[in-house]
Amino acid sequence: MFMGALFFVPLALSIELAEPEGAAHAYPALLDLNGKKLANGEFMQWTQNDRLHVRITYKFSNGRRFEEKAVLRQRPELIQEEWSWEELKNAKPSREFAVNFLSKTATAHKLENGEVKHWSEKIEVETGRTFAGFGFTVALQNLRKRLVNGERVELKAVGFAPKPQVITVQIAYGGLDQMRMSERLLKGDRFVIHPEIPLIAKLFVHVPDTQIWLTNPPPAGFLRWEGPVAEPSDPLIRVDLVSGDESGPAKAVAASSRR
Numbered sequence: 001m002f003m004g005a006l007f008f009v010p011l012a013l014s015i016e017l018a019e020p021e022g023a024a025h026a027y028p029a030l031l032d033l034n035g036k037k038l039a040n041g042e043f044m045q046w047t048q049n050d051r052l053h054v055r056i057t058y059k060f061s062n063g064r065r066f067e068e069k070a071v072l073r074q075r076p077e078l079i080q081e082e083w084s085w086e087e088l089k090n091a092k093p094s095r096e097f098a099v100n101f102l103s104k105t106a107t108a109h110k111l112e113n114g115e116v117k118h119w120s121e122k123i124e125v126e127t128g129r130t131f132a133g134f135g136f137t138v139a140l141q142n143l144r145k146r147l148v149n150g151e152r153v154e155l156k157a158v159g160f161a162p163k164p165q166v167i168t169v170q171i172a173y174g175g176l177d178q179m180r181m182s183e184r185l186l187k188g189d190r191f192v193i194h195p196e197i198p199l200i201a202k203l204f205v206h207v208p209d210t211q212i213w214l215t216n217p218p219p220a221g222f223l224r225w226e227g228p229v230a231e232p233s234d235p236l237i238r239v240d241l242v243s244g245d246e247s248g249p250a251k252a253v254a255a256s257s258r259r
Helices: 135-148
Strands: 007-010 024-026 029-032 037-048 051-060 064-073 077-089 092-100 105-112 115-122 151-160 164-181 184-196 210-215 222-228 236-240
Touching: 064 135, 077 135, 105 151, 105 164, 115 164, 135 151, 135 164, 135 184, 135 210, 135 222, 151 184, 164 210, 184 222
Parallel strands: 007 151
Antiparallel strands: 024 037, 029 037, 029 236, 037 051, 051 064, 064 077, 077 092, 092 105, 105 115, 151 164, 164 184, 184 210, 210 222, 222 236
């Protein structure tokens, strides 16, 4: 557990670009928290028209499919412009969530009891401080040094329950962990994204923390993600960068082994 001094720092401006992203292609795995593989994934990332584009897909053996897309501007600061997530069952949409950060709109479509319900909301977006989905991983890569040094950073997150909403989240460094992944013992810096839910709302909804591990030592690339699938009431899942038959829990690295 990280025992350094912690101090809260709300970001007044956009996130300064520390680690610009480029083209990448990987094949992650989606698992339950016990390490059982549920779906095979494909991660694609590329730059086009001065924008970083991300597409992540997960295919289940029963025909279920998840697809996440994101568009971010990296210069002069990191700003997320688009995000979407879709669940398909037998090639038919079951849930769809989307955010346009530029027009400050969010939409949701969900199939319930044979009927598709729709939501469309104007949302408050603080440019450069509001993110969704994989956008938080990119933000963490650029905030890593500050967080490891003890800062707690406040950002905004767009979520769905299934109605779109924006909440404040606090991000902090959780420590250096090691985890068994595809017959390898890997180290990663763990970061905790904690939603700040109003007291009255806590009586009706529980929003679990999301945890993201970045590779250690730097450069800080994605290693593992744990949190609810899409909505706060969804099952908690794990996404591992290295797809394999073995996925173990993250355990704190002893101080003598940190180097």
